Amino acid sequence: MHKLLRQGLVLQFLVLLFGALILPVQARVISDLYEVVEAVPSRGATDRASAGSRGLERIFMRVTGDAAIGSNPNLQPILQKAQHFLEGYRYTSEDNQLYLHLSFDPQAISRQVHQLGLPMWPNNRPGTLVWLAVDTLKEGRSILREEDAPELFSVLDAMAVERGVPLDFPVMDLNDQHNMPLGDLWAQSEQAAERAGLRYRPDATLMGRLLQASGRRWQADWLLLHGGRSYAFDSNGGSLEEVALRGVNQMANLLAQRYAVRPGIEDAQQGSIFVELSGVDSFADYAEASAYLQGLAQVSSANLLSVEGDRMRLALSATVGLRNLRDTLALNHKLRAHGDEDAIELNGHRAPLGSADNPLRYRWD
Numbered sequence: 051m052h053k054l055l056r057q058g059l060v061l062q063f064l065v066l067l068f069g070a071l072i073l074p075v076q077a078r079v080i081s082d083l084y085e086v087v088e089a090v091p092s093r094g095a096t097d098r099a100s101a102g103s104r105g106l107e108r109i110f111m112r113v114t115g116d117a118a119i120g121s122n123p124n125l126q127p128i129l130q131k132a133q134h135f136l137e138g139y140r141y142t143s144e145d146n147q148l149y150l151h152l153s154f155d156p157q158a159i160s161r162q163v164h165q166l167g168l169p170m171w172p173n174n175r176p177g178t179l180v181w182l183a184v185d186t187l188k189e190g191r192s193i194l195r196e197e198d199a200p201e202l203f204s205v206l207d208a209m210a211v212e213r214g215v216p217l218d219f220p221v222m223d224l225n226d227q228h229n230m231p232l233g234d235l236w237a238q239s240e241q242a243a244e245r246a247g248l249r250y251r252p253d254a255t256l257m258g259r260l261l262q263a264s265g266r267r268w269q270a271d272w273l274l275l276h277g278g279r280s281y282a283f284d285s286n287g288g289s290l291e292e293v294a295l296r297g298v299n300q301m302a303n304l305l306a307q308r309y310a311v312r313p314g315i316e317d318a319q320q321g322s323i324f325v326e327l328s329g330v331d332s333f334a335d336y337a338e339a340s341a342y343l344q345g346l347a348q349v350s351s352a353n354l355l356s357v358e359g360d361r362m363r364l365a366l367s368a369t370v371g372l373r374n375l376r377d378t379l380a381l382n383h384k385l386r387a388h389g390d391e392d393a394i395e396l397n398g399h400r401a402p403l404g405s406a407d408n409p410l411r412y413r414w415d
Contacts, residue, residue, distance in 0.1 A: 080173045080214050083112055084137075084154045089147055098139070098150060102132035105152040112214040113159060115171040115306020117299060124166055135159055169310035172347035176253035176276065176305060176381055177216045180206070180298075181243070183235045184290065186262045193232055194260075195222045205291050206298055213302035218250065225249065235259070238273040240280065253381060256301050260293055268293040274301050277308075277377055308377060311348050311369050322353075322365035323375060324409035328388075330362050339414050340364075348378050363409065372404050385412045 086108050088101035106129050107120045119125060137153045163170050182194040196203045196219055203219065210217040220226045226246060234242035238257045247255055254276035261269050267286070270293045274281040281304050287293035325343070330336050336357070343352040343364060351367040368375050379385055388411035401407035 080175055080216070082211075083173045083214050084109055084156050084159065086152050086154075088150045088152065090141075090150045092148065093141060099133065101150045102136065102139075102152060103129045105150075106132040106135060106154065108212065109154050109159060110163070110168075112212070113163060113171060114168045115213075115302070115310045116169065117213075117303060119168070122166075122168075128162060128166075135162070169306070169312045170347060171214070171306050171310040172378075173214070174346075174378075174381060175215060175309070177218060178254040178256050178274075178276075178301065178305075179218050179220065179247060179250050179252035180256045180258070181220060181230060181235055181246075182258045182260065182294070183232060184260045184262075185236075187265075191232060191236060193222060193227075193230075193235060199290075202291055202294060206294060209295050209298050213299065215298075215302045215305060217298070218252070220246070220250070238271070240273075240275060243275055251383075254305070256298075258294065258297050260290060262290070270294065270297050272297045272301070274304055276305070277380065308374070311374075323368050323372060323404040324355075324363065324365055324406050325404075326361060326363045326409040326411050327385075327414050328361045328411070329414040330357075331360050335414055336362060342382065342384075346378060348375055375404075376410065379410070379412065384415050386415055387412055 086105040088105050090097045090101050107125070110119045110125060111117060116122075120129075135154045135158050137155045139153065140151045142149050142151065160170065183191060184194050185191045192198075194202065206217060220230070226249075229246035229249070230242050235257060236259050238259065243255045243257060254274060257273045257275075259271050263269055266288050268288065268290055270285045270287075272283050272285065274283075283297075283300050283304075285293050285296035285300060287296055327339055330339060339362070340352065340354065343349060343366065348370045349366050349368055353365045353367075355363045355365055357363075366375070370378075376387075380387070404410055
């Protein structure tokens with residue numbers, strides 16, 4: 051009996067140990083993208099209508115990825131009829147403040163986004179690992195940890211919910227401190243980000259260095275690493291929280307620009323984009339892969355062309371260009387891209403990637 055107990059404790063320890071070693075930060079489907087909470091002064095119909103308009107504007111910002119969508123004149127009449135998009139609402143109260151919880155109809159909003167010709171950012175979004183370093187007038191440079199700045203991380207979490215971007219923060223234990231020392235974080239070393247990210251496997255990494263220039267002036271430099279590319283930008287503000295929020299907001303703008311489906315996009319590839327999946331060993335694999343591709347917002351149809359052994363070939367009608375489609379497929383960690391080194395040569399020229407002769411090749415793991 052004691053031996054079994056000891057074995058059980060060892061097993062629990064190993065589970066905890068390996069769970070701490072690999073903490074994946076991967077793309078997630080945002081389930082509450084169409085839900086918001088608004089503070090209201092009363093339960094009256096007028097206050098509820100006003101809160102509905104404000105809440106609907108926030109929803110449009112999330113689903114389009116456009117932080118300035120509220121200034122679009124074509125949207126104003128829609129916001130005044132927010133009740134037409136409601137699925138339900140309820141009230142709660144906390145610390146003598148009344149809150150209205152609003153749930154909006156995803157399909158109705160999607161139709162309206164399409165009718166207005168707005169971009170549509172699907173709810174499968176890249177998980178981003180955020181590393182922050184700060185330099186204050188009083189204490190100098192240090193790496194920011196959640197336990198040291200709970201208010202800051204709380205407002206960043208709120209911004210993540212507001213924009214619909216999943217954020218995660220390193221645990222900053224000895225492992226992280228070794229892989230991402232302060233000097234490398236302040237220098238925004240891409241090599242250190244790659245090394246430290248092996249533990250978390252994020253879809254994107256955001257590195258920020260926040261500098262207190264004076265008592266009321268903060269500035270920050272940011273580096274977003276995603277999909278083999280880097281994006282540098284800066285932000286300014288009157289407080290640590292403000293400058294950090296602006297940085298995360300700009301990060302959300304960049305990701306939205308990359309993944310939002312834009313109607314009538316000029317570089318959209320004409321005709322079908324062909325995809326070949328290997329590793330489809332069972333009907334369950336086939337059904338799951340087919341459902342995934344057909345469910346993508348960037349794909350209007352997915353037609354099965356053939357199944358041979360463990361390989362299936364499909365023709366996708368995409369609403370985005372080839373590059374954006376590949377970026378989207380890269381968010382699914384069950385898809386492992388194959389190189390195009392074996393592309394068929396036609397008359398001495400390589401067939402275009404995504405064509406019938408040179409399909410996008412992935413393995414379904």
